[in-house]
Amino acid sequence: MFVNNDVKKTMDMEDRHVIKLSDPDHPVILSTEDLHVYYGQKEALFEGDLEFASNQITALIGPSGSGKSTYLRSLNRMNDRIATVTGKIMYRGVDINQPDIDVYEMRRRVGMVFQRPNPFAKSIYDNIAFALRLRGVTGKHELDEIVETSLKQAALWDQVKDDLKKSALALSGGQAQRLCIARAIAIKPDILLLDEPASALDPVSTGQLEDTLLSLKENYTIIIVTHNMQQAARISEYTAFFNQGRVLEYDTTSHIFTNPSVQVTSDYVSGNFG
Amino acid sequence: MNSKTQNKVAIGSLYGIAGLVVLILLALLGYILVSGVPQLSWHFLTAPGKAFLKGGGVGIQLFNSFYLLILAMLISFPIALGAAIYLYEYAKDNWLTTTIRTAIEILSSLPSVVVGLFGFLFFVVKLHLGFSILSGAFALTFFNLPLLTRSIEDSLRTVSDVQREGGLALGLSRWETVTRVILPAAVPSILTGVILSAGRVFGEAAALIYTAGQSAPALNFTDWNPFNISSPLNPMRPAETLAVHIWKINSEGIMPDAKAISSGSSAVLVIAILLFNFAARYLGKRLYKRLTSA
Numbered sequence: 001m002f003v004n005n006d007v008k009k010t011m012d013m014e015d016r017h018v019i020k021l022s023d024p025d026h027p028v029i030l031s032t033e034d035l036h037v038y039y040g041q042k043e044a045l046f047e048g049d050l051e052f053a054s055n056q057i058t059a060l061i062g063p064s065g066s067g068k069s070t071y072l073r074s075l076n077r078m079n080d081r082i083a084t085v086t087g088k089i090m091y092r093g094v095d096i097n098q099p100d101i102d103v104y105e106m107r108r109r110v111g112m113v114f115q116r117p118n119p120f121a122k123s124i125y126d127n128i129a130f131a132l133r134l135r136g137v138t139g140k141h142e143l144d145e146i147v148e149t150s151l152k153q154a155a156l157w158d159q160v161k162d163d164l165k166k167s168a169l170a171l172s173g174g175q176a177q178r179l180c181i182a183r184a185i186a187i188k189p190d191i192l193l194l195d196e197p198a199s200a201l202d203p204v205s206t207g208q209l210e211d212t213l214l215s216l217k218e219n220y221t222i223i224i225v226t227h228n229m230q231q232a233a234r235i236s237e238y239t240a241f242f243n244q245g246r247v248l249e250y251d252t253t254s255h256i257f258t259n260p261s262v263q264v265t266s267d268y269v270s271g272n273f274g
Numbered sequence: 275m276n277s278k279t280q281n282k283v284a285i286g287s288l289y290g291i292a293g294l295v296v297l298i299l300l301a302l303l304g305y306i307l308v309s310g311v312p313q314l315s316w317h318f319l320t321a322p323g324k325a326f327l328k329g330g331g332v333g334i335q336l337f338n339s340f341y342l343l344i345l346a347m348l349i350s351f352p353i354a355l356g357a358a359i360y361l362y363e364y365a366k367d368n369w370l371t372t373t374i375r376t377a378i379e380i381l382s383s384l385p386s387v388v389v390g391l392f393g394f395l396f397f398v399v400k401l402h403l404g405f406s407i408l409s410g411a412f413a414l415t416f417f418n419l420p421l422l423t424r425s426i427e428d429s430l431r432t433v434s435d436v437q438r439e440g441g442l443a444l445g446l447s448r449w450e451t452v453t454r455v456i457l458p459a460a461v462p463s464i465l466t467g468v469i470l471s472a473g474r475v476f477g478e479a480a481a482l483i484y485t486a487g488q489s490a491p492a493l494n495f496t497d498w499n500p501f502n503i504s505s506p507l508n509p510m511r512p513a514e515t516l517a518v519h520i521w522k523i524n525s526e527g528i529m530p531d532a533k534a535i536s537s538g539s540s541a542v543l544v545i546a547i548l549l550f551n552f553a554a555r556y557l558g559k560r561l562y563k564r565l566t567s568a
Contacts, residue, residue: 119440
């Protein structure tokens with residue numbers, strides 16, 4: 001395999017600080033061991049060893065190209081056709097990075113929301129209902145109820161309850177993104193992965209989105225990639241700092257932002273680079 | 275010359291060229307319509323043709339054109355749709371897809387008279403289908419397939435990849451994503467492509483001369499049993515289409531009003547194709563609104 005020697009030299013292993021979790025109230029639900037991601041010959045992620053606590057928000061931060069999105073997309077195998085992913089992804093004791101795993105079933109447990117809001121060219125109602133119908137939920141009453149609950153959980157219900165039959169494409173960016181969250185949680189996943197979900201939104205919508213996420217963590221484990229350090233500080237319990245394809249530091253968010261152990265992390269969170 | 279004048283000259287000449295194109299098109303269209311429309315009447319559109327006398331119509335040819343078009347579309351659309359979905363949604367870039375794409379390129383640049391002669395040798399002679407609507411429909415399929423495949427593939431391309439990811443992230447399989455997310459979003463554009471290609475097929479003559487034949491036997495429009503020889507629906511009967519009719523009366527028409535019939539037929543053909551084009555735009559927009567409930 002191709003190894004980037006330049007990067008190796010500058011990265012001293014001593015300079016890493018990755019904690020193991022031990023919070024009995026929030027047991028580890030997802031972890032990765034020795035995860036490597038290759039785009040063709042190019043290694044984009046050298047090793048990702050992280051543990052994620054259930055019903056908590058974990059933020060992945062780091063400069064552009066640091067591998068955080070690559071890492072996130074590997075967690076529910078969205079990189080399957082694009083990249084080679086080696087190593088273990090343990091979800092509730094099962095390695096989901098194996099060929100014989102039913103990825104479609106797995107993605108129903110590990111949902112994802114993307115950077116650009118991507119509502120389907122369907123009505124608001126059908127955006128949420130159609131994946132459920134495909135899984136055999138056909139009762140009108142039941143569907144109505146799930147649509148309503150998920151929209152409420154995503155804090156969108158009050159704005160769209162009279163327009164459920166209207167096209168989702170007519171929603172504003174912030175509304176569309178919350179619809180995508182509603183769509184993702186309607187199939188009742190365990191874990192919600194969010195890839196810079198607020199990067200295309202204005203500050204007001206971003207604030208609403210953050211409130212939504214905070215209220216969602218009661219029921220879901222949330223892992224969020226963000227470029228916005230204030231956002232990470234505001235909403236997450238744990239933060240992982242990525243740099244040049246490695247996890248340099250992983251600890252509680254307060255530790256990362258007030259007293260980071262690694263110099264590079266300190267430089268990044270204080271805005272000296274990145 | 276300074277850059278400002280240069281810019282003006284460039285814009286001016288581009289306007290000139292564009293204007294010239296529009297002018298030529300309008301002149302052609304105008305000539306066809308002006309000389310053809312006066313010939314049109316209900317009688318002309320419905321009556322059968324006459325070989326030696328004046329006053330014949332193009333009813334049978336018009337019916338043949340539509341029937342052939344529908345048959346050709348019924349055969350070619352499913353194949354083109356499948357090929358396009360495979361090529362765009364599933365296939366990886368390898369020698370196989372490169373070969374298929376090259377084959378499509380070559381097939382689409384094949385002169386239609388070559389397609390017609392191939393159809394004659396293969397369907398008419400070898401498969402004993404004779405000069406028939408079926409032979410014509412197969413030949414038109416060959417003519418249509420590459421263009422339709424390409425246009426459907428382009429329609430799929432207009433649906434953004436984030437939609438595919440959205441479907442997959444919900445635990446949908448690739449097939450479910452294609453059929454439930456991508457195709458509905460692409461339907462308006464696919465429909466536009468289908469109607470536009472229908473226009474091309476409708477006006478095609480060379481591929482049909484040797485396959486569907488140049489004769490329009492009298493039809494009994496009260497007999498809809500496809501197995502009767504005089505039934506309009508019989509796919510094994512020879513069927514001269516409107517475009518072939520124009521070619522034929524201009525080369526060997528001996529009826530006294532051949533010129534008038536030819537002008538009238540041309541006008542009908544042009545109007546039909548214009549209608550196809552407007553319908554494509556209108557239906558595409560309507561359908562998009564409907565499907566996306568915008």
